Amino acid sequence: MAKIIELKKVNKWFDKFQVLKDIDLDVSSQEKIVICGPSGSGKSTLIRCINRLEEHQEGNIVVDGTELSENTKNIEKIRAEVGMVFQQFNLFPHLSVLDNCSLAPIWVKKLPKKQAEEIAMNNLKRVQIDDQALKFPGQLSGGQQQRAAIARALCMEPKIMLFDEPTSALDPEMIKEVLDVMVDLAKGGMTMIVVTHEMGFAKEVADYMIFMDEGKIVERAKTKEFFENPKSDRTKLFLSQIL
Amino acid sequence: MRKIFFIKPNISNLNICLPVGSFLILLSFLDIFLNTFYNLNPSFFIIGPVNKVLPLLLGMIGFYLIRIEYSGKKYLDIFNKKINLNNFNALCTLIISFSIIKIMPIFLSWFIIDANFVGDNKDACTGSGACWVYIKVWFERFIYGMYPASEIWRINISFILIIVFGLFGLFSNEKIKRYLILYYAVVYPILAFIIIYFLVSGGVFNLEWVQTNAWGGLSLTFIVAFFALIFCFPIGLFLALGRRSKLIAVRYVSIGFIEFWRGVPLITVLFMSAVIFPLFLPSGVYIDTLVRAIFAIALFEAAYIAEVIRGGLQALPKGQYEAARSLGMGYWKSNYLIILPQALKIVIPGIANTFLALVKDTPLIFVVGLLEIVGMTNLAKTNPKWLGLAMEGYIFAGLIFFLICYVMSKYSQSLEKKLSSER
Numbered sequence: 046m047a048k049i050i051e052l053k054k055v056n057k058w059f060d061k062f063q064v065l066k067d068i069d070l071d072v073s074s075q076e077k078i079v080i081c082g083p084s085g086s087g088k089s090t091l092i093r094c095i096n097r098l099e100e101h102q103e104g105n106i107v108v109d110g111t112e113l114s115e116n117t118k119n120i121e122k123i124r125a126e127v128g129m130v131f132q133q134f135n136l137f138p139h140l141s142v143l144d145n146c147s148l149a150p151i152w153v154k155k156l157p158k159k160q161a162e163e164i165a166m167n168n169l170k171r172v173q174i175d176d177q178a179l180k181f182p183g184q185l186s187g188g189q190q191q192r193a194a195i196a197r198a199l200c201m202e203p204k205i206m207l208f209d210e211p212t213s214a215l216d217p218e219m220i221k222e223v224l225d226v227m228v229d230l231a232k233g234g235m236t237m238i239v240v241t242h243e244m245g246f247a248k249e250v251a252d253y254m255i256f257m258d259e260g261k262i263v264e265r266a267k268t269k270e271f272f273e274n275p276k277s278d279r280t281k282l283f284l285s286q287i288l
Numbered sequence: 289m290r291k292i293f294f295i296k297p298n299i300s301n302l303n304i305c306l307p308v309g310s311f312l313i314l315l316s317f318l319d320i321f322l323n324t325f326y327n328l329n330p331s332f333f334i335i336g337p338v339n340k341v342l343p344l345l346l347g348m349i350g351f352y353l354i355r356i357e358y359s360g361k362k363y364l365d366i367f368n369k370k371i372n373l374n375n376f377n378a379l380c381t382l383i384i385s386f387s388i389i390k391i392m393p394i395f396l397s398w399f400i401i402d403a404n405f406v407g408d409n410k411d412a413c414t415g416s417g418a419c420w421v422y423i424k425v426w427f428e429r430f431i432y433g434m435y436p437a438s439e440i441w442r443i444n445i446s447f448i449l450i451i452v453f454g455l456f457g458l459f460s461n462e463k464i465k466r467y468l469i470l471y472y473a474v475v476y477p478i479l480a481f482i483i484i485y486f487l488v489s490g491g492v493f494n495l496e497w498v499q500t501n502a503w504g505g506l507s508l509t510f511i512v513a514f515f516a517l518i519f520c521f522p523i524g525l526f527l528a529l530g531r532r533s534k535l536i537a538v539r540y541v542s543i544g545f546i547e548f549w550r551g552v553p554l555i556t557v558l559f560m561s562a563v564i565f566p567l568f569l570p571s572g573v574y575i576d577t578l579v580r581a582i583f584a585i586a587l588f589e590a591a592y593i594a595e596v597i598r599g600g601l602q603a604l605p606k607g608q609y610e611a612a613r614s615l616g617m618g619y620w621k622s623n624y625l626i627i628l629p630q631a632l633k634i635v636i637p638g639i640a641n642t643f644l645a646l647v648k649d650t651p652l653i654f655v656v657g658l659l660e661i662v663g664m665t666n667l668a669k670t671n672p673k674w675l676g677l678a679m680e681g682y683i684f685a686g687l688i689f690f691l692i693c694y695v696m697s698k699y700s701q702s703l704e705k706k707l708s709s710e711r
């Protein structure tokens with residue numbers, strides 16, 4: 046199958062501190078990958094490099110056939126193809142939920158307003174908050190906000206979705222409603238890279254598991270194998286703490 | 289210690305406490321009032337120092353008696369909560385009210401009672417109060433400067449036109465709303481400039497040419513403030529963005545510009561615009577003093593606006609930038625759609641502050657020979673026929689500045705409220 050994301054020997058530093066060390070990773074279309082690992086291990090940095098919110102210093106990152114580098118002219122085009130969901134939702138507080146969703150399709154994809162709003166409503170329906178469309182983000186619960194953020198990303202009709210700990214800022218009773226939406230999305234065939242510690246979710250949807258520690262990919266394995274028979278001691282330790 | 293008051297005012301003795309308390313308060317105010325305005329002392333029968341503080345004493349007891357919690361009377365409850373919460377609060381209320389009553393006659397007599405309104409020269413001012421005749425006679429000059437009296441209609445018409453064009457935004461529907469920013473940022477200033485240039489300046493369409501150094505008074509204040517405001521905002525906005533730019537050249541030029549203009553006093557800048565700036569112009573090119581002064585003020589205030597806006601940009605969480613970027617928005621789109629609407633909303637009070645400072649800085653244009661309203665009062669007070677009337681002129685100019693600034697401040701408050709209720 047065609048690789049939609051390819052990372053080769055990616056290295057990244059913040060000043061002298063090396064966050065990513067020789068990262069190799071490839072993702073095929075429609076694959077779902079879950080990344081886990083202790084805090085500060087570089088998970089966020091890794092997925093943020095994929096839509097170039099962070100710049101890597103060494104190695105190659107190719108997304109959907111385009112290599113990301115300083116010379117990449119169409120970085121906006123790549124970003125439009127890669128949806129991102131943040132831990133802190135990052136909805137636009139000055140816009141209604143509907144406007145949050147239709148803004149980028151109108152201004153980036155240049156769709157007519159009517160069509161963009163139609164798409165927005167469809168996606169809001171998909172995450173089951175179409176009844177909240179005219180409210181402002183501040184009026185929604187955390188779970189609803191995160192679902193709105195997912196809908197906003199989906200409105201750009203991305204080929205890839207990146208999730209950076211989407212449920213970590215949520216109260217426990219709201220985690221499920223967000224995970225349900227993500228499971229649904231996975232079943233619909235979206236290519237997904239998810240940083241999460243929700244292992245139930247991982248077992249249900251992930252094709253591959255990746256365990257990161259200190260900027261390295263320590264283990265990459267099929268989900269079943271990863272949980273039943275992890276190879277590295279560090280993975281075992283981590284899993285024993287988290288499960 | 290035994291309680292001084294045997295009555296504890298509460299809802300059960302409301303029917304006694306409220307009338308007695310109100311009566312005592314009334315008495316205290318009556319005493320002060322008669323004392324100040326009619327020079328009477330109704331409490332003459334009480335002698336000694338007690339006489340002096342009697343109103344305060346009566347008032348305090350009165351306030352104590354009506355301080356009834358949950359009285360069931362809405363207005364009494366509000367009154368108690370706002371100005372009669374405790375004894376200290378009541379004391380402050382009384383002292384402030386009494387002071388106002390005490391000061392009033394001084395003001396009233398100077399401003400109105402002993403002031404002179406009729407007549408047309410200084411000799412008409414015989415009373416001990418203000419000589420408003422002076423303002424009346426000079427009124428046209430204070431408003432229009434040395435602009436020829438027969439041509440004043442041109443200023444009036446152009447101001448009306450500018451206001452009418454300015455109100456455009458109020459009557460716009462959804463369809464043209466998206467072009468409003470373009471209208472106010474580009475079209476409106478040009479339009480206003482054309483109006484002022486052709487109508488006030490003249491020299492075309494059979495209109496007599498009036499040099500800018502004949503312009504003056506309040507109308508000049510408005511012209512200078514209006515154009516300086518309109519120009520300084522976009523310049524400040526781009527400077528603020530520039531200062532945070534990733535492009536090193538842009539960043540350092542912005543920083544240099546901002547720090548330079550913040551580092552020199554406005555009066556020096558105006559001097560330079562008049563004296564040094566023309567030296568840099570190629571020969572044959574002439575830029576009017578007024579235009580130079582307006583740009584000097586605009587650039588000066590732009591540096592302050594830039595720093596205010598930068599504060600707003602910095603207050604936004606990084607996630608907002610990242611979310612905009614992750615949706616494929618470039619630099620300009622994310623700023624225009626996501627960052628600036630939020631940042632500017634935060635800094636409305638700071639921008640209003642700078643705008644008010646700008647308006648109050650306009651009198652400084654006297655250093656380049658332009659006399660707006662304060663300049664005109666300065667000129668008028670040196671007129672041999674009207675010597676010694678500086679006070680009236682300054683109070684008049686001060687009141688006008690106060691009015692302008694008050695309106696601006698109120699507008700910024702309402703804008704703030706409107707925008708914060710929109711979310």
Ligand SMILES: Nc1ncnc2c1ncn2[C@@H]1O[C@H](COP(=O)(O)OP(=O)(O)O)[C@@H](O)[C@H]1O
Pocket residue numbers: 059064082083084085086087088089090091
């Ligand atoms: N902008 C930054 N500047 C400097 N150090 C950073 C920055 N962002 C992250 N780091 C550091 O990089 C490391 C990895 O961070 P991150 O990718 O957020 O880890 P994770 O998401 O796995 O918790 C951490 O040690 C963090 O302190």
Ligand SMILES: [Mg+2]
Pocket residue numbers: 088089090209210
């Ligand atoms: Mg993280």
